[in-house]
Amino acid sequence: MSGAAAANGGAARGHDDPYRLGHGQATRQRQPAAEHADGSLLSKRIIVGYGFWIFLLSDIIMFSAFFATYAVLSDATAGGPSGHELFDLSNTAIETACLLLSSFTCGVASIGARLHRGVWFYGAMAVTFVLGATFIGLEAHEFAGLVARGAGPTRSAFLSAFFTLVGCHGLHVSAGLLWLLTMMAQVFAKGYRPDILRRMLCFSLFWHTLDIIWVALFTVVYLMGAGQ
Amino acid sequence: MSHVERANDPAHAETVPGGDGDDEAGGVGIYLIGLGLATLLTFVSFFIARTTLVWQPSIPVALAVLAIAQMGVHLVFFLHITTGPDNINNVLALAFGVLIVMLLIGGSLWIMTHLNHNMMPMDQVMQMQR
Numbered sequence: 251m252s253g254a255a256a257a258n259g260g261a262a263r264g265h266d267d268p269y270r271l272g273h274g275q276a277t278r279q280r281q282p283a284a285e286h287a288d289g290s291l292l293s294k295r296i297i298v299g300y301g302f303w304i305f306l307l308s309d310i311i312m313f314s315a316f317f318a319t320y321a322v323l324s325d326a327t328a329g330g331p332s333g334h335e336l337f338d339l340s341n342t343a344i345e346t347a348c349l350l351l352s353s354f355t356c357g358v359a360s361i362g363a364r365l366h367r368g369v370w371f372y373g374a375m376a377v378t379f380v381l382g383a384t385f386i387g388l389e390a391h392e393f394a395g396l397v398a399r400g401a402g403p404t405r406s407a408f409l410s411a412f413f414t415l416v417g418c419h420g421l422h423v424s425a426g427l428l429w430l431l432t433m434m435a436q437v438f439a440k441g442y443r444p445d446i447l448r449r450m451l452c453f454s455l456f457w458h459t460l461d462i463i464w465v466a467l468f469t470v471v472y473l474m475g476a477g478q
Numbered sequence: 479m480s481h482v483e484r485a486n487d488p489a490h491a492e493t494v495p496g497g498d499g500d501d502e503a504g505g506v507g508i509y510l511i512g513l514g515l516a517t518l519l520t521f522v523s524f525f526i527a528r529t530t531l532v533w534q535p536s537i538p539v540a541l542a543v544l545a546i547a548q549m550g551v552h553l554v555f556f557l558h559i560t561t562g563p564d565n566i567n568n569v570l571a572l573a574f575g576v577l578i579v580m581l582l583i584g585g586s587l588w589i590m591t592h593l594n595h596n597m598m599p600m601d602q603v604m605q606m607q608r
């Protein structure tokens with residue numbers, strides 16, 4: 251099998267230049283021609299994943315600024331309602347379940363895309379979309395309820411920070427839903443091409459990162475806020 | 479087709495954040511373990527936030543620890559950031575990101591609590607301006 255040969259070659263190469271950032275000029279000459287076209291493809295996948303990971307880390311740093319703002323302003327209620335009176339933890343629990351399950355189905359979809367299994371890919375992406383849309387719907391419902399109770403973003407510094415932080419996450423999830431539909435359309439129209447699969451890798455990284463941010467968010471905002 | 483075989487090759491699949499295990503069952507298995515652990519940690523978080531069984535001031539600390547553990551679970555089982563030799567660039571980028579996040583949040587809280595502490599209460603400031 252060429253797969254086994256590639257594994258051995260990969261293990262041997264792994265030590266001198268695992269990312270092949272020198273684009274494998276020295277190692278290429280030692281490899282057969284088929285290996286070499288294949289190798290440059292794989293190295294592109296690694297570089298794309300690494301670059302997108304750095305973008306996601308910068309996004310996390312932006313969120314950390316919003317978290318710092320929220321933490322500083324969380325007591326500045328200006329005589330208005332505090333988190334203890336406003337937050338409904340059962341709603342947050344359903345939102346958390348939606349996002350966690352969608353993270354799992356997104357992983358299944360990325361496996362389906364990698365193995366070229368249409369049923370797995372489209373099925374899991376559709377479930378991911380439904381779960382993500384449910385999350386956004388619940389969040390919009392919560393925001394509308396808060397504004398109707400007179401606890402809109404203009405009420406106090408605490409609520410401004412709350413709407414900015416949670417709303418920014420919600421915007422990211424909405425953008426992720428659009429990206430999800432785009433990925434389904436691209437796979438449908440163009441097939442499982444390597445460049446499409448790289449975009450799918452970036453999408454799944456993005457979606458999992460949103461779930462990590464939500465973990466920090468429901469802990470700091472909802473659980474700690476409701477417990478005060 | 480050959481790139482599919484290479485992508486399934488475990489020696490390479492682990493090098494990408496978001497790269498998966500070597501086969502269908504193994505790949506889904508990793509996500510299932512991650513889902514199970516994350517669900518468990520989430521349940522404990524929500525339970526602890528509402529319980530009256532433990533000493534109340536310990537609750538925020540417990541919640542923070544559980545959240546950090548769950549982020550670790552997500553990183554390892556969903557994003558596949560591991561300590562393998564091929565993953566060193568991703569881990570270094572993550573470590574730098576965590577450093578900046580800690581400086582930002584810790585620094586902001588530190589400075590702002592000191593400012594609040596040193597500042598006169600707002601109603602007294604208003605009275606002085608009259």
